[in-house]
Amino acid sequence: MSAFGKTSTPYWQALPFALVFLLFFVLPLGLIVMVSFWDYNGYQIIPAFTGQNYLDVFDGCIADLPDLCLTFATYLSTLEFGLMVWAITLVLGFTVAYFLAFHVRTLTMQIVLFLLCTIPFWTSNVIRMISWIPLLGRNGLVNDTLLRLGLVSEPQDWLLYSHFSVVLAFVHLYTLFMIVPIFNSMMRIDRSLLEAARDAGASGWQTVWNVVVPLCKPGIAIGSIFVVTIVMGDFVTIGVMGGQQIASIGKIIQVEMSYLQFPAAAANAVVLLAVVLLIIWGLTRMIDIRKEL
Template sequence: MYKTWKGVQPYLLATPQTLVFLLFLIFPILMIGLVSFWEFNGYTMVPGFTLSNYADVFTEVSLRTYLNTFKYVVLVWFFCLAIAFPVSYFLAFHIQNQKLQIILFLICTVPFWTSNIIRMISWIPVLGKEGLINSLLLNLNLAEQPVEWLLYSDFAVVLGMVHLYNFFMIAPIFNSMMRIDRNLITAAEDMGASGFQILKEVILPLTAPGIAIGSIFVVTLVMGEFITVRLMGGGQSASVGKLIQTQIGSLQYPLAAANAVVLLIVTLFLVAGILRVVDIRKEL
């Protein structure tokens, strides 16, 4: 009896988490997949089976929206990495005082003290036609008229996303760098390696799992983003997330569900590609 209880106990302990996982993740995804095959007669959903929703996903307009979303993903990922790696490197290897290191790392979390919408709105008086940057350019005679592409453009969308998600890249990269054995760097220096060689042959390979984790965070967040696209794009930019929001607003739930399924599959492929390149199991 005791051996039976010991054998069943691990399964009982995992049961609550499994039920939560099934109820709040698997079941909603299955429902979205089911609705994606239903019909829409102009004002309500009709249970049934049709592939027309998926056919609409692969129209020219939808494909351009997906390509535009991929463009955001690549640009935001690149700039987040370009900012996060030097910041993490500075904190991990150039700040020796642990308290100061923690304080500077916490400063990176300051943007998270306010909501995403507030952070986006805060860029309007900076990037607008009468904002700080345009006022400075006009006063210095660097521009004859306000620069319009600073706000309500793809530039503004990418800037807003980098502002929002940069910390998701900094945190895992910083964590990976802090785990690097400093004796490896000392040994490389004793062998006559230059700073660039140490960065290339020691630090970068050992930081790869953190870069992969940060990339997964950034890619998945940007793929489903719609608030930043709406606020910073001003209706001039498009993404799959915004497309789904528009379809939900017009009660086209089956079509929105089909786009959601395709978006989920594409995102999973991107994540799987990252995991194929870098093994992150040692980092978890």
């Protein structure tokens, strides 16, 4: 094989993946950006360049400071959901991954327990969300149990169609996205490092904090990116579990699309993408994933 053939082989191997990436990511994203600068009226899109869609997104946001405009308030609410879900899924995901990696001795049992974690993904997200409604409703199992035990005197309305139910559904849906990368990082840890820490007199918590956590940074970062990016763009979970009463950026985009306001929806989507990319950039600045892997 010639020198040119040897140097070009990797490019030919990467070409199919590059074409798929171009066709299903770069091209649609480019179209969204292009449409975000188009005009529209009540019944059609007008392919004329305008920046009005972005001005409408941030309409009054500067003039109303220190009060929050609709856009800033909605982004703040969405970020709060992202932060709460990230913190809960991180604790749960790390705990489950730690148990599977260090306390389950046999590979067969690890596989069995890991498959149990994936069982919820055998059904659709909508079915998993709806399953919480008969449990958390005023006449649901949770309220009936609380009433029978005498812990409350009347049904609790905050259990369903509230911020609590939205966060609960998010955690139920997306904890596995945190478990998998953290478990993968833990399985790559040299067990002799843990033995050395114990021989040096480190307690269990000291070993976890000073040995396991630093070596799991890539998995934590990847899981965090998965969870935060999904939650930021999710509108179905917030709509169903929030009773269509809680606003989110994804919900605003969905409503604009239902009213055929595609340029406005595209502008909001571009702004949301910029915010998500900023979050990912911040995570990758704290942890160099490529270097750690």
